[in-house]
Amino acid sequence: GENVGLHLPTLSVQEGDNSIINCAYSNSASDYFIWYKQESGKGPQFIIDIRSNMDKRQGQRVTVLLNKTVKHLSLQIAATQPGDSAVYFCADPRRALTFGSGTRLQVQP
Amino acid sequence: EPEVTQTPSHQVTQMGQEVILRCVPISNHLYFYWYRQILGQKVEFLVSFYNNEISEKSEIFDDQFSVERPDGSNFTLKIRSTKLEDSAMYFCASTGQDSNQPQHFGDGTRLSIL
Structure with a gap:
């Protein structure tokens, strides 16, 4: 099946810094990607999505970049806050979600 | 904002017993999903x-x-004869008119098999 994976298992940043979480995918036919955030004891929560006709999409404090040439996604979080501490997944939602293993973001006060 | 709700939040069951996990998806959604997450895994x-x-x-x-989907609102997952390795968080999700949209997740049911 599709392989959606993440480069780093844990990312530790200082409060107020920007965070960048990376994700690679292998299926060149993938045309839609979603970033989810999962806090401890909760279900995944939608953050932002991007379709393959775009290479950048911005939300509130978050930006997703898509590089189709190298099959790479990144999630950038500006001015990271303690409430951003969670595990972040990228996912390919075609028919059913394929999750990567996740990157745990730890925000140091 | 509409939510996916799951009950119970925690279910403890003896190995070999049947268990039913319940979900109420968002009301106008058409696509429904179950996922599981073993502790510490994806x-x-x-x-x-x-x-x-x-x-x-x-x-x-x-x-x-x-x-x-026994009625217009519930979506259930049944495990007939539970095994120890079925212990996990089980998440229900739903999406709207098009499956190629973000899925909305419930907060899960923690299933513990003894």
Whole structure:
């Protein structure tokens, strides 16, 4: 099946810094990607999505970049806050979600 | 904002017993999903359901598992004869008119098999 994976298992940043979480995918036919955030004891929560006709999409404090040439996604979080501490997944939602293993973001006060 | 709700939040069951996990998807959604997450591991797809039938299932979803939409609001996952390795968080999700949209997740049911 599709392989959606993440480069780093844990990312530790200082409060107020920007965070960048990376994700690679292998299926060149993938045309839609979603970033989810999962806090401890909760279900995944939608953050932002991007379709393959775009290479950048911005939300509130978050930006997703898509590089189709190298099959790479990144999630950038500006001015990271303690409430951003969670595990972040990228996912390919075609028919059913394929999750990567996740990157745990730890925000140091 | 509409939510996916799951009950119970924690279910403890003896090995070999049947268990039913319940979900109420968002009311106008048409696509429904179950996932599981073993402690410390990634979220794994189990099954998707549309138009009153299974549209896709993973190899985890064997004959011990079944899903049902018994009425207009509930979506259930049944495990017939539970095993110790079924212990996990089970998440229900739904999406709207098009499956190629973000899925909305419930907060899960923690299933503990003794």
